[in-house]
Amino acid sequence: MVLFDLPGTMGSDGVIAAISALDYLFVPIKADRLVLESTLNFATTINDRLIKTGLSSLKRLYLFWNMVDRRERTTLYDIYQQGFSLLGLDCLQTRIPVRSNFTKDLSSTGGPVYRSTLFAPDAAFTRECGFDMFMDEIMGILKKIAKKIVAGSMAVMMAAGLAGTYEYHSNAMQVQAAEQKDKDTQELKETAENVLADHA
Numbered sequence: 642m643v644l645f646d647l648p649g650t651m652g653s654d655g656v657i658a659a660i661s662a663l664d665y666l667f668v669p670i671k672a673d674r675l676v677l678e679s680t681l682n683f684a685t686t687i688n689d690r691l692i693k694t695g696l697s698s699l700k701r702l703y704l705f706w707n708m709v710d711r712r713e714r715t716t717l718y719d720i721y722q723q724g725f726s727l728l729g730l731d732c733l734q735t736r737i738p739v740r741s742n743f744t745k746d747l748s749s750t751g752g753p754v755y756r757s758t759l760f761a762p763d764a765a766f767t768r769e770c771g772f773d774m775f776m777d778e779i780m781g782i783l784k785k786i787a788k789k790i791v792a793g794s795m796a797v798m799m800a801a802g803l804a805g806t807y808e809y810h811s812n813a814m815q816v817q818a819a820e821q822k823d824k825d826t827q828e829l830k831e832t833a834e835n836v837l838a839d840h841a
Contacts (some may be wrong), residue, residue: 642783651683660687661697667733667779669707672717680704684730703782705775706736735775 645663647656660666666687670680684702691697704725706718722732767773 642780661691661699664698664700665783666699666702668702668704669737670704670732671708672706672710672713672721677721681725681728681730685728688729700786701731703731703733705733708739709736711738733775733778735771735778737771737775 645659647659651657668680668684670677684704687699688702691699692702709718718736725732
Protein backbone atom coordinates (compact mmCIF):
# COMPACT_ATOMS: atom_id res chain seq x y z
CA MET A 642 0.00 0.00 0.00
CA VAL A 643 1.36 3.43 -0.99
CA LEU A 644 -0.07 6.60 0.58
CA PHE A 645 0.00 9.97 -1.18
CA ASP A 646 -0.42 13.22 0.75
CA LEU A 647 -1.92 15.71 -1.71
CA PRO A 648 -2.34 19.50 -1.53
CA GLY A 649 -5.61 20.80 -0.15
CA THR A 650 -6.64 22.48 -3.40
CA MET A 651 -7.48 21.15 -6.85
CA GLY A 652 -5.85 24.24 -8.33
CA SER A 653 -2.34 22.90 -7.78
CA ASP A 654 -0.63 21.45 -10.85
CA GLY A 655 -0.93 17.70 -11.22
CA VAL A 656 -3.50 17.16 -8.45
CA ILE A 657 -6.34 16.04 -10.74
CA ALA A 658 -4.02 13.73 -12.66
CA ALA A 659 -2.70 12.25 -9.41
CA ILE A 660 -6.21 11.69 -8.03
CA SER A 661 -7.27 10.04 -11.29
CA ALA A 662 -4.41 7.55 -10.99
CA LEU A 663 -5.22 6.55 -7.40
CA ASP A 664 -7.28 3.52 -6.39
CA TYR A 665 -8.89 5.02 -3.26
CA LEU A 666 -9.16 8.55 -1.92
CA PHE A 667 -9.51 9.43 1.79
CA VAL A 668 -10.58 13.03 2.34
CA PRO A 669 -10.38 14.79 5.73
CA ILE A 670 -13.34 16.91 6.73
CA LYS A 671 -13.88 19.34 9.60
CA ALA A 672 -17.07 20.43 11.38
CA ASP A 673 -16.82 23.98 10.09
CA ARG A 674 -19.37 25.44 7.66
CA LEU A 675 -16.87 26.78 5.12
CA VAL A 676 -14.70 23.65 5.30
CA LEU A 677 -17.77 21.43 4.96
CA GLU A 678 -19.05 23.29 1.91
CA SER A 679 -15.67 23.24 0.20
CA THR A 680 -14.93 19.58 1.01
CA LEU A 681 -18.39 18.32 0.03
CA ASN A 682 -18.21 20.23 -3.25
CA PHE A 683 -14.81 18.63 -3.93
CA ALA A 684 -15.97 15.13 -2.89
CA THR A 685 -19.21 15.16 -4.89
CA THR A 686 -17.37 16.47 -7.98
CA ILE A 687 -14.77 13.68 -7.75
CA ASN A 688 -17.47 11.08 -7.06
CA ASP A 689 -19.70 12.14 -9.94
CA ARG A 690 -17.07 12.88 -12.60
CA LEU A 691 -14.25 10.43 -11.90
CA ILE A 692 -15.70 7.46 -9.98
CA LYS A 693 -19.25 6.98 -11.28
CA THR A 694 -18.24 7.60 -14.89
CA GLY A 695 -15.33 5.14 -14.75
CA LEU A 696 -13.07 7.67 -16.48
CA SER A 697 -10.26 7.16 -13.96
CA SER A 698 -8.60 4.43 -11.90
CA LEU A 699 -10.31 5.81 -8.78
CA LYS A 700 -12.67 3.20 -7.33
CA ARG A 701 -14.02 4.84 -4.18
CA LEU A 702 -13.84 7.94 -1.99
CA TYR A 703 -14.09 8.01 1.81
CA LEU A 704 -14.49 11.04 4.05
CA PHE A 705 -13.13 11.06 7.59
CA TRP A 706 -13.55 13.50 10.45
CA ASN A 707 -10.42 15.46 11.35
CA MET A 708 -9.71 18.01 14.12
CA VAL A 709 -12.71 16.83 16.14
CA ASP A 710 -13.38 18.76 19.34
CA ARG A 711 -14.43 16.13 21.87
CA ARG A 712 -16.47 18.74 23.72
CA GLU A 713 -18.87 18.95 20.77
CA ARG A 714 -21.97 16.78 20.65
CA THR A 715 -21.42 13.50 18.85
CA THR A 716 -25.01 13.64 17.55
CA LEU A 717 -23.96 16.60 15.40
CA TYR A 718 -21.48 14.39 13.52
CA ASP A 719 -24.09 11.66 13.16
CA ILE A 720 -26.47 14.14 11.53
CA TYR A 721 -23.73 15.29 9.17
CA GLN A 722 -23.01 11.69 8.21
CA GLN A 723 -26.66 11.10 7.35
CA GLY A 724 -26.29 14.00 4.94
CA PHE A 725 -23.17 12.39 3.45
CA SER A 726 -25.14 9.21 2.83
CA LEU A 727 -27.82 11.16 0.96
CA LEU A 728 -25.07 12.52 -1.29
CA GLY A 729 -23.77 9.00 -1.89
CA LEU A 730 -20.57 9.57 0.11
CA ASP A 731 -19.00 7.12 2.56
CA CYS A 732 -17.49 8.23 5.87
CA LEU A 733 -15.10 6.35 8.16
CA GLN A 734 -16.16 5.66 11.73
CA THR A 735 -12.82 6.72 13.26
CA ARG A 736 -12.58 10.41 14.17
CA ILE A 737 -9.24 12.17 14.61
CA PRO A 738 -9.37 14.65 17.53
CA VAL A 739 -7.78 18.09 17.52
CA ARG A 740 -4.48 18.21 19.43
CA SER A 741 -1.97 21.02 19.86
CA ASN A 742 0.85 18.49 19.54
CA PHE A 743 0.02 18.12 15.86
CA THR A 744 1.82 21.42 15.30
CA LYS A 745 4.94 20.48 17.26
CA ASP A 746 7.97 19.60 15.17
CA LEU A 747 10.72 17.23 16.27
CA SER A 748 12.88 18.84 18.94
CA SER A 749 16.65 19.01 18.44
CA THR A 750 17.06 17.86 22.04
CA GLY A 751 14.98 14.70 21.49
CA GLY A 752 11.71 13.78 23.12
CA PRO A 753 8.45 12.38 21.70
CA VAL A 754 7.81 12.60 17.97
CA TYR A 755 4.52 14.31 17.12
CA ARG A 756 4.92 15.63 13.58
CA SER A 757 7.57 14.24 11.26
CA THR A 758 7.77 13.00 7.70
CA LEU A 759 10.65 10.66 8.60
CA PHE A 760 9.89 9.15 11.99
CA ALA A 761 6.87 7.35 13.38
CA PRO A 762 4.90 9.36 15.98
CA ASP A 763 5.04 8.59 19.68
CA ALA A 764 3.12 5.35 20.46
CA ALA A 765 1.10 6.89 23.31
CA PHE A 766 0.22 9.88 21.13
CA THR A 767 -0.81 7.53 18.30
CA ARG A 768 -3.24 5.69 20.57
CA GLU A 769 -4.58 8.90 22.10
CA CYS A 770 -5.36 10.37 18.69
CA GLY A 771 -6.83 7.16 17.33
CA PHE A 772 -4.27 6.82 14.53
CA ASP A 773 -4.01 3.09 15.18
CA MET A 774 -7.79 2.62 14.86
CA PHE A 775 -7.81 4.92 11.84
CA MET A 776 -5.25 2.82 9.97
CA ASP A 777 -6.91 -0.42 11.10
CA GLU A 778 -10.20 0.78 9.60
CA ILE A 779 -8.52 1.74 6.31
CA MET A 780 -6.67 -1.59 6.14
CA GLY A 781 -9.90 -3.44 6.92
CA ILE A 782 -11.65 -1.71 4.00
CA LEU A 783 -8.80 -2.44 1.59
CA LYS A 784 -8.56 -6.08 2.68
CA LYS A 785 -12.29 -6.61 2.13
CA ILE A 786 -12.02 -5.09 -1.34
CA ALA A 787 -8.91 -7.18 -2.09
CA LYS A 788 -10.76 -10.36 -1.07
CA LYS A 789 -13.64 -9.50 -3.40
CA ILE A 790 -11.19 -8.88 -6.25
CA VAL A 791 -9.42 -12.20 -5.59
CA ALA A 792 -12.76 -14.03 -5.28
CA GLY A 793 -13.91 -12.43 -8.53
CA SER A 794 -10.67 -13.42 -10.25
CA MET A 795 -11.04 -16.99 -8.95
CA ALA A 796 -14.63 -17.10 -10.19
CA VAL A 797 -13.46 -15.97 -13.63
CA MET A 798 -10.66 -18.55 -13.58
CA MET A 799 -13.12 -21.27 -12.51
CA ALA A 800 -15.55 -20.24 -15.24
CA ALA A 801 -12.74 -20.27 -17.78
CA GLY A 802 -11.61 -23.66 -16.48
CA LEU A 803 -15.13 -25.08 -16.72
CA ALA A 804 -15.50 -23.67 -20.19
CA GLY A 805 -12.16 -25.19 -21.15
CA THR A 806 -13.15 -28.56 -19.66
CA TYR A 807 -16.47 -28.48 -21.50
CA GLU A 808 -14.73 -27.59 -24.76
CA TYR A 809 -12.20 -30.40 -24.26
CA HIS A 810 -14.90 -33.01 -23.62
CA SER A 811 -16.99 -31.67 -26.48
CA ASN A 812 -14.04 -31.96 -28.86
CA ALA A 813 -13.19 -35.42 -27.53
CA MET A 814 -16.76 -36.60 -28.08
CA GLN A 815 -16.70 -35.25 -31.63
CA VAL A 816 -13.44 -37.08 -32.36
CA GLN A 817 -14.81 -40.31 -30.88
CA ALA A 818 -18.01 -39.96 -32.94
CA ALA A 819 -16.00 -39.38 -36.12
CA GLU A 820 -13.78 -42.39 -35.40
CA GLN A 821 -16.84 -44.59 -34.73
CA LYS A 822 -18.44 -43.39 -37.98
CA ASP A 823 -15.29 -44.26 -39.94
CA LYS A 824 -15.20 -47.69 -38.27
CA ASP A 825 -18.86 -48.35 -39.08
CA THR A 826 -18.32 -47.23 -42.66
CA GLN A 827 -15.32 -49.54 -43.01
CA GLU A 828 -17.28 -52.50 -41.58
CA LEU A 829 -20.17 -51.87 -44.00
CA LYS A 830 -17.73 -51.68 -46.90
CA GLU A 831 -16.08 -54.98 -45.91
CA THR A 832 -19.48 -56.66 -45.48
CA ALA A 833 -20.60 -55.48 -48.94
CA GLU A 834 -17.38 -56.73 -50.53
CA ASN A 835 -17.82 -60.15 -48.88
CA VAL A 836 -21.43 -60.42 -50.08
CA LEU A 837 -20.43 -59.52 -53.62
CA ALA A 838 -17.60 -62.08 -53.53
CA ASP A 839 -19.97 -64.83 -52.38
CA HIS A 840 -22.33 -64.12 -55.31
CA ALA A 841 -19.65 -63.81 -57.91
